[in-house]
Amino acid sequence: MKKLLPVLTVILLICVVVILFVSLSKKQNMITIQKGNFQKQPLPIKTGHVNDTQCKMIITDTTHACEVIAPNGNTWFFDDPGCMILWLKDKTFNDKAVMWVKTVDTKKWIAAKKAWYNQTDKTPMHYGFGAREIYKKGYINYEQMRLKMLRGENLTNPRIRKKLLGY
Amino acid sequence: MDIFLSNQVLIFLFSESILYLLSFIAFLGAFSILRKWDFSAHTTAQYNLEKKAFLIVTIIFFTLILKIILLPYFAYTIDKLALLIPGAMCGAGVISANIYGNPLLALKIIILFCVGIWLIINHLDQKAINYPYFKIKFWFYLFIFTLLSIEYGLDIAYFSNISTKDVVQCCSVIFGISGSNTIAFNLTVTMLLVIFYVLYSLTILLSIQKNSLLLFVVSLLFFYIGYQSVVHFFGTYIYQLPTHKCPFCMLQKEYYYVGYFVWSSLFIGVFFGISNFLLKLLIHHEEPTLYRYTIIFNTIFVILCSSYVFVYYIKNGVWL
Numbered sequence: 001m002k003k004l005l006p007v008l009t010v011i012l013l014i015c016v017v018v019i020l021f022v023s024l025s026k027k028q029n030m031i032t033i034q035k036g037n038f039q040k041q042p043l044p045i046k047t048g049h050v051n052d053t054q055c056k057m058i059i060t061d062t063t064h065a066c067e068v069i070a071p072n073g074n075t076w077f078f079d080d081p082g083c084m085i086l087w088l089k090d091k092t093f094n095d096k097a098v099m100w101v102k103t104v105d106t107k108k109w110i111a112a113k114k115a116w117y118n119q120t121d122k123t124p125m126h127y128g129f130g131a132r133e134i135y136k137k138g139y140i141n142y143e144q145m146r147l148k149m150l151r152g153e154n155l156t157n158p159r160i161r162k163k164l165l166g167y
Numbered sequence: 168m169d170i171f172l173s174n175q176v177l178i179f180l181f182s183e184s185i186l187y188l189l190s191f192i193a194f195l196g197a198f199s200i201l202r203k204w205d206f207s208a209h210t211t212a213q214y215n216l217e218k219k220a221f222l223i224v225t226i227i228f229f230t231l232i233l234k235i236i237l238l239p240y241f242a243y244t245i246d247k248l249a250l251l252i253p254g255a256m257c258g259a260g261v262i263s264a265n266i267y268g269n270p271l272l273a274l275k276i277i278i279l280f281c282v283g284i285w286l287i288i289n290h291l292d293q294k295a296i297n298y299p300y301f302k303i304k305f306w307f308y309l310f311i312f313t314l315l316s317i318e319y320g321l322d323i324a325y326f327s328n329i330s331t332k333d334v335v336q337c338c339s340v341i342f343g344i345s346g347s348n349t350i351a352f353n354l355t356v357t358m359l360l361v362i363f364y365v366l367y368s369l370t371i372l373l374s375i376q377k378n379s380l381l382l383f384v385v386s387l388l389f390f391y392i393g394y395q396s397v398v399h400f401f402g403t404y405i406y407q408l409p410t411h412k413c414p415f416c417m418l419q420k421e422y423y424y425v426g427y428f429v430w431s432s433l434f435i436g437v438f439f440g441i442s443n444f445l446l447k448l449l450i451h452h453e454e455p456t457l458y459r460y461t462i463i464f465n466t467i468f469v470i471l472c473s474s475y476v477f478v479y480y481i482k483n484g485v486w487l
Contacts, residue, residue, distance in 0.1 A: 012369050
C-alpha cells in the first residue's frame, strides 16, 4: 500500500495538469447575448470574449462600449454607440429597451439617454460619437446623436468629417 | 458617509480600531525586545525584557485571536449592509461597491492564514524549554503588523467610500448568469467537479505521505477550485436554483447560515494544508498532527458540499 500511494499521487497530479491544459486550450465560445439580466444593470464585458451584435467585431476595448437590455432581460453588447443605434432602429422593443453607455470622461456606465456625446472621438467603428457624463460645449444629447447616426451624419461621412475635423 | 449610521459598521470599525491600537502597542514592544534580546545574558535588563516579552506575547495572542473572530463578523456586516445599498441583494454587491472591497477581503484572508501560522509558532515556542522560535515569531509579527496596518487603512477607505445612493451590481450580474462561462481555466462544470474531487483526493494522499511542498501547491489550487465549485455548482444546490451563483447569499438566514460552515471548513482545511510547508520555511520544523487536521477539515468541506447535491437528488429525483 505504501508503494502504491506515490504512484497514485503522480497519476492524479497528471490528471489535474491534463484537465487544466485541455480546458485552457479549448476555444472559448463567444458571447453575443446574455439572458436573464432582469435587474437591467450593465453587465461586465470580458474583453476578447464578447461580440458586437451589429458589426460582429470582438469587443477588445470597452472605452466606448454600450449595452442594450430588452424587457425580457436579454442583453446585447456593442463596441460603439453608433452600432447600438443602428441595431436598435428596427427592434420592436425599441422604446422599452434599457440602454447603457460607458462614459469616456468618468469611465462609468450611465443611461445612454442621459449621456452627452462628443462627435469627433476615435470610436471602434469610426462613427465618432463618444459618451460623456459631464456636459461641455459642442456635445450633443442622445436624441441628436441618434438622429445624426440614422441620417448618416457621422465621421464615416466624408462631408461631415471634413466639416468637423477639417480633412 | 451615511454608512456609518449602521450599527454593524460602527461595532466593526470600533473593534478594529481597538485591536489596531493593541497591535500597535505590541509592535512597539516587539521592536524594542528584538533590539535588545539576548537569551544567554543574566542581567536585570534581560530579566525585565523576558517579563515584558510575556506581556507582549499575551497582547499579540489576544489581538490575533480576536482578528480571527472578526472575519466572520466582517462577512456578517457587509451582508447586513445589503439592505442599505440600492441594487445589492447580498454581500457580493456590497463588497464590490468600491475598488477597496475585494482587495480588503483578499487581505483579510491572507492575514487570517498568517495569524494561524503565528499562533502555531507561538504554541511550539511556548512548549519548548528554551524558546527556540522566540525571535522568528516576533519578526513574523512585525510582518503581520505591516499587513494589519494596510488592512486598517483599507477598512477605513472601504467603509467611508460606500455610497447609499449609487446603485451596485447584484450577485447574479457579478458571478455570471445564463449563457456566460466565468469558471476559471475555461473549465466546464463537469470538468470543474472532476478536478475538485481529484484535488481533494490528492490532499488526502499527500497528507498521508507527509509531502509538505506538494501539499502546499495542491492546497492552494484546491482553495481556488473549491471556491469556484461552490459558486458554480454546489451553491446552486444550496439555493436550489440553477441560475443563482453567489458565494455570499449562503451566509444569510434563509440558507441557515450554512455559508459560514462551508467557507470556514475550506479555509481551515487549506490553512492546515499549507501550514507545514510554511513552518518548514520559517522554523525548519513540521507538525505531523497538522496533516491529520487537513484531512479532517477538507473532508468536512467536501461532505458538506456534496451532501446538498445528494439530498436534493434524493428529495426531487432529478439533478439541477
